[in-house]
Amino acid sequence: MQVDIKLKQNEKNYKVFINELDKISLSGKVAIITNAKIAGLHLNTLFSKIIADEVYVVTIPDGEEYKNLNTCEDILRQLFISKLDRTSTLIGFGGGVVTDMTGFVASIYERGIKFINIPTTLLAQVDASVGGKTGVNNSFGKNLIGTFYQPEAVYCQMDFLRTLPSREFNAGVAEVIKMAVMFDNDMFKWLQQADLKNESELSKLVQKSIQLKADVVSKDERERGLRAVLNYGHTFAHVIENQTQYKCYLHGEAVAIGMNMANSLALKLGLIDAKQRDMIKNLMHKFNLPTHYKIENVENFYNAFLLDKKSENDKIKFILPCAIGDNLIKSDVSKDDVLEILSEFK
Amino acid sequence: MQVDIKLKQNEKNYKVFINELDKISLSGKVAIITNAKIAGLHLNTLFSKIIADEVYVVTIPDGEEYKNLNTCEDILRQLFISKLDRTSTLIGFGGGVVTDMTGFVASIYERGIKFINIPTTLLAQVDASVGGKTGVNNSFGKNLIGTFYQPEAVYCQMDFLRTLPSREFNAGVAEVIKMAVMFDNDMFKWLQQADLKNESELSKLVQKSIQLKADVVSKDERERGLRAVLNYGHTFAHVIENQTQYKCYLHGEAVAIGMNMANSLALKLGLIDAKQRDMIKNLMHKFNLPTHYKIENVENFYNAFLLDKKSENDKIKFILPCAIGDNLIKSDVSKDDVLEILSEFK
Numbered sequence: 001m002q003v004d005i006k007l008k009q010n011e012k013n014y015k016v017f018i019n020e021l022d023k024i025s026l027s028g029k030v031a032i033i034t035n036a037k038i039a040g041l042h043l044n045t046l047f048s049k050i051i052a053d054e055v056y057v058v059t060i061p062d063g064e065e066y067k068n069l070n071t072c073e074d075i076l077r078q079l080f081i082s083k084l085d086r087t088s089t090l091i092g093f094g095g096g097v098v099t100d101m102t103g104f105v106a107s108i109y110e111r112g113i114k115f116i117n118i119p120t121t122l123l124a125q126v127d128a129s130v131g132g133k134t135g136v137n138n139s140f141g142k143n144l145i146g147t148f149y150q151p152e153a154v155y156c157q158m159d160f161l162r163t164l165p166s167r168e169f170n171a172g173v174a175e176v177i178k179m180a181v182m183f184d185n186d187m188f189k190w191l192q193q194a195d196l197k198n199e200s201e202l203s204k205l206v207q208k209s210i211q212l213k214a215d216v217v218s219k220d221e222r223e224r225g226l227r228a229v230l231n232y233g234h235t236f237a238h239v240i241e242n243q244t245q246y247k248c249y250l251h252g253e254a255v256a257i258g259m260n261m262a263n264s265l266a267l268k269l270g271l272i273d274a275k276q277r278d279m280i281k282n283l284m285h286k287f288n289l290p291t292h293y294k295i296e297n298v299e300n301f302y303n304a305f306l307l308d309k310k311s312e313n314d315k316i317k318f319i320l321p322c323a324i325g326d327n328l329i330k331s332d333v334s335k336d337d338v339l340e341i342l343s344e345f346k
Numbered sequence: 347m348q349v350d351i352k353l354k355q356n357e358k359n360y361k362v363f364i365n366e367l368d369k370i371s372l373s374g375k376v377a378i379i380t381n382a383k384i385a386g387l388h389l390n391t392l393f394s395k396i397i398a399d400e401v402y403v404v405t406i407p408d409g410e411e412y413k414n415l416n417t418c419e420d421i422l423r424q425l426f427i428s429k430l431d432r433t434s435t436l437i438g439f440g441g442g443v444v445t446d447m448t449g450f451v452a453s454i455y456e457r458g459i460k461f462i463n464i465p466t467t468l469l470a471q472v473d474a475s476v477g478g479k480t481g482v483n484n485s486f487g488k489n490l491i492g493t494f495y496q497p498e499a500v501y502c503q504m505d506f507l508r509t510l511p512s513r514e515f516n517a518g519v520a521e522v523i524k525m526a527v528m529f530d531n532d533m534f535k536w537l538q539q540a541d542l543k544n545e546s547e548l549s550k551l552v553q554k555s556i557q558l559k560a561d562v563v564s565k566d567e568r569e570r571g572l573r574a575v576l577n578y579g580h581t582f583a584h585v586i587e588n589q590t591q592y593k594c595y596l597h598g599e600a601v602a603i604g605m606n607m608a609n610s611l612a613l614k615l616g617l618i619d620a621k622q623r624d625m626i627k628n629l630m631h632k633f634n635l636p637t638h639y640k641i642e643n644v645e646n647f648y649n650a651f652l653l654d655k656k657s658e659n660d661k662i663k664f665i666l667p668c669a670i671g672d673n674l675i676k677s678d679v680s681k682d683d684v685l686e687i688l689s690e691f692k
Contacts, residue, residue, distance in 0.1 A: 069419060080486040083653060108454070111481060111492045135457060140426040146457045147493060307429060 001203065003210045005130060006218045007150065016130060016154040016210050018203055024116070024155075025051040028087035031079055033102040035062040038094045038120050041163050046093060046118065056082045060098065064246040067097045068136050069145065075105050089114040089152070095121040095168075096128030096251065100143070103134030107149035117151045120160040122172025123252050126179075126209040129154045131217045131230075137246070141307055142238050156206055158199055169196075170287040171252025176205060177283055178232050178259060179212045185325030187212075192283055229327050232319040233258035239304040240293050249290070256289035264341045265333065266320040276324055298342040302335065347549065349556045351476060352564045353496065362476060362500040362556050364549055370462070370501075371397040374433035377425055379448040381408040384440045384466050387509050392439060392464065402428045406444065410592040413443045414482050415491065421451050435460040435498070441467035441514075442474030442597065446489070449480030453495035463497045466506040468518025469598050472525075472555040475500045477563045477576075483592070487653055488584050502552055504545055515542075516633040517598025520579075522551060523629055524605060525558045528575050531671030533558075538629055575673050578665040579604035585650040586639050595636070602635035610687045611679065612666040622670055644688040648681065 001018040030052040034043065036059050043057065058078045060071050079090075092102025092115060099117045106115035117129040135146020161169065173196070180188040187208060196202050219226050236258030241249060249257070263277045281291050295301050305316045315331045316338070322328050347364040376398040380389065382405050389403065404424045406417050425436075438448025438461060445463045452461035463475040481492020507515065519542070526534040533554060542548050565572050582604030587595065595603070609623045627637050641647050651662045661677045662684070668674050 069415065073415060076484070076491060077486075080484070080490065080653070104454075108450075108491050108493055110490060111479065111494050133457065138422070138426070140423075144426065144456060145422060145454050147454055148457055307426065 001207050003130075003207065003214050005150075005214050007132075012150050014151060014153050016156060016214070018156045018207050018210070019158055021049055021118070021155040021157050023049055023051055026089050027053075028089060029054045029056065029082065029084050030089050030091060031056040031058055031082060031084055032091045032093050033058050033060065033075060033098060033105070034093040035060050035095075035098055037062045038098070042093070042120060042160055045159070046091075050091075052089075056084075060101070062097075064097055064137070064241075064251070067101060068138060072101060072105055072108075072136060075101065076109060079105070079109055084109065084113065086110055086113055089116060091115065092117045092129075092151075093120065094124070095119065096124040099124050099129045100134055100146070101136060103132070103149050103151065104136060104146055107134055107147040112149070114152050115149075117154045118160075119154070119156060121164055122161055122169050122206070123175055123250075124172075125156040125161075125206050126172060127175040127213065129156070130210055130213050131227075141242055142246075144307075156210070158203055158206070161202070167253075167288070168250060170289055171250035171256075173205075173287045174233075174252035174256040174259075174284065174289050176209045177280070177287075177289075178230070178255060179209050181259070181280055181321050181324055182229050182232050182319075182327045183212050183216075183325060184208075185323075188283070188324050192279075192286070225329075228317065228329060229319055232321070232327065233260075233262055235305060235316070235318065236261040239301055242304065243296075243301075249293075253290050254293075256284045257291055257293045260284070260291040261293075261341065261345065262318065262320055264344055265318060265338065266322075268337060268341060269320065269330070269333070271320050271322050271328060272324075276321075279324070280321075293345060295342055295345045298339050298346065301342055302338060347553050349476075349553065349560050351496075351560050353478075358496050360497060360499050362502060362560070364502045364553050364556070365504055367395055367464070367501040367503050369395055369397055372435050373398075374435060375400045375402065375428065375430050376435050376437060377402040377404055377428060377430055378437045378439050379404050379406065379421060379444060379451070380439040381406050381441075381444055383408045384444070388439070388466060388506055391505070392437075396437075398435075402430075406447070408440075408443075410443055410483070410587075410597070413447060414484060418447055418451055418454075418482060421447065422455060425451070425455055430455065430459065432456055432459055435462060437461070438463045438475075438497075439466065440470070441465065442470040445470050445475045446480055446492070447482060449478070449495050449497065450482060450492055453480055453493040458495070460498050461495075463500045464506075465500070465502060467510055468507055468515050468552070469521055469596075470518075471502040471507075471552050472518060473521040473559070475502075476556055476559050477573075487588055488592075490653075502556070504549055504552070507548070513599075513634070514596060516635055517596035517602075519633045520598035520602040520605075520630065520635050522555045523626070523633075523635075524576070524578050524601060525555050527605070527626055527667050527670055528578050528665075528673045529558050529562075529671060531669075534629070534670050538625075538632070571675075574663065574675055575665055578667070578673065579606075579608055581651060581662070581664065582607040585647055588650065589647075595639075599636050600639075602630045603637055603639045606630070606637040607639075607687065607691065608664065608666055610690055611664060611684065612668075614683060614687060615666065615676070615679070617666050617668050617674060618670075622667075625670070626667070639691060641688055641691045644685050644692065647688055648684060 092099040119129040132150040135143040237254035349362040438445040465475040478496040481489040583600035
């Protein structure tokens with residue numbers, strides 16, 4: 001299966017290949033960026049697929065806490081030592097942390113070299129590896145430093161998902177639920193009864209999610225309007241991840257909680273009803289996703305929104321569901337309404 | 347005077363304004379990035395021109411040795427503390443170090459915000475601020491980390507050049523000589539008799555250089571072919587700067603030496619004659635530019651070329667003059683020929 005990613009603002013289109021990683025033939029030097037764990041599990045498989053003159057491997061520590069500029073500098077140093085040049089290609093081989101950093105490093109190494117993503121987690125397959133968002137976190141928040149930079153191709157293999165702990169797998173499903181709630185009621189219904197242990201249902205999930213995301217990204221590469229909808233749940237999730245220093249929740253888990261918070265707000269504003277909010281919550285529970293986070297101080301939580309990239313001129317932009325399968329962006333929600341909702345999570 | 351910068355690969359065009367900085371009216375937050383010295387000399391003047399709701403000033407230390415990722419992190423930290431968002435604008439106010447880093451920071455802050463360049467050195471006016479190359483140095487060489495990212499506008503004011511030490515002024519003239527030798531014999535002749543103390547001749551110089559560079563950049567934004575010609579002298583200069591740790595020569599001075607080395611190679615290959623080489627050397631001496639550097643070890647010097655961004659697949663690309671006003675890129679120069687030329691500088 002293939003999904004075409006077409007970008008209006010950019011001359012470069014590319015493909016996402018699903019279960020089609022046979023051989024990748026590359027000219028010039030190739031550097032695989034991966035983490036210690038994925039290297040041990042799957043590097044052998046990847047080596048058997050890559051045809052290139054010179055292949056280098058750069059490993060980084062496994063974990064969101066290493067998604068920062070220091071790690072990028074470590075990667076850059078190794079690439080310069082290996083004398084990669086403008087004809088070289090990076091391959092990001094791992095979860096979203098690896099693929100986001102590989103893209104970022106590719107975008108700034110000698111002002112931009114090629115990269116390919118081979119995501120090994122469900123989250124990275126359905127979300128992080130499509131759309132050209134690259135970046136790292138810093139002490140102020142998540143993905144606050146980065147670029148828009150497109151890969152040459154993305155390869156999603158179901159094989160690599162077999163070794164994924166179920167908690168990480170489910171965190172990936174959270175982003176799929178997000179797409180369904182925002183854009184596709186049929187997909188939401190399908191998810192309610194889907195059996196993702198079945199490999200063909202799993203590939204269908206990946207293909208369908210990527211297609212939905214591709215449609216959005218192709219219409220709005222630089223996140224001026226529509227693409228912001230993909231941040232449903234994320235405004236809240238970023239604060240939660242920051243407050244817990246990325247140590248308690250996987251990204252998808254924080255997004256699940258964030259969606260539930262957004263849904264409470266949508267309910268208050270009359271965009272969804274209680275039954276719809278509960279249906280979404282139940283679907284998240286089907287995949288063992290958390291939906292609650294104890295907010296210590298609602299004022300602090302509210303103020304933390306203001307540093308979010310999506311907050312322009314101190315206006316907080318909330319992305320909310322309208323029933324299931326449609327969405328609304330609201331920048332005029334009163335602070336009182338938000339504080340009231342946040343108080344439900346105290 | 348204005349020069350239009352038109353970019354084929356990019357939807358965004360912009361203008362360089364020469365002696366036309368009257369008022370700049372900006373919506374959203376504005377952060378001026380400058381260095382301690384320029385701030386003391388000219389920030390007052392700039393303040394009187396900027397109309398914006400909130401203006402922040404971030405100063406960095408003055409000097410090429412601070413053009414690195416650490417300084418960028420310092421800038422980023424201050425921008426996050428000031429809560430700049432995607433509607434904000436950075437203003438790079440200083441020499442090439444400041445404008446290159448401002449562009450780089452703008453390109454990675456929240457995946458890209460707007461920036462304006464107001465270069466205060468001749469070098470930055472004629473060279474660094476036009477073309478969308480942003481970046482920083484690292485221990486492996488100059489500008490090895492960066493992006494292609496275009497400003498909203500560039501303002502070149504002759505006023506700001508009055509406080510420039512003559513050594514720095516002349517270093518800027520080196521890049522103008524580069525443009526003339528590569529592209530424009532008439533301009534070369536004009537330079538031989540020009541009096542740059544005269545303000546109208548100086549603006550003509552700035553306008554003419556920017557126009558020549560704009561023509562090149564608009565044809566080749568991403569440096570696939572023609573734009574490489576702008577690196578005449580630079581392949582050698584980067585090695586010299588790196589070996590002397592950016593401490594002995596200003597960039598333009600290193601480029602002057604590099605051009606003279608390239609000319610020796612061009613002479614050996616029969617592309618120019620001895621008279622032309624000497625004419626170029628004499629023009630550089632008119633502006634007190636150095637043309638000699640003592641190479642300690644020619645093998646080491648040669649090997650250092652291989653890390654240059656312009657060296658692809660270990661082939662060294664030499665940019666050479668063909669008479670005066672034309673150029674040639676050669677990737678097939680034998681190592682022996684190069685070593686022989688380098689030996690002249692022992």
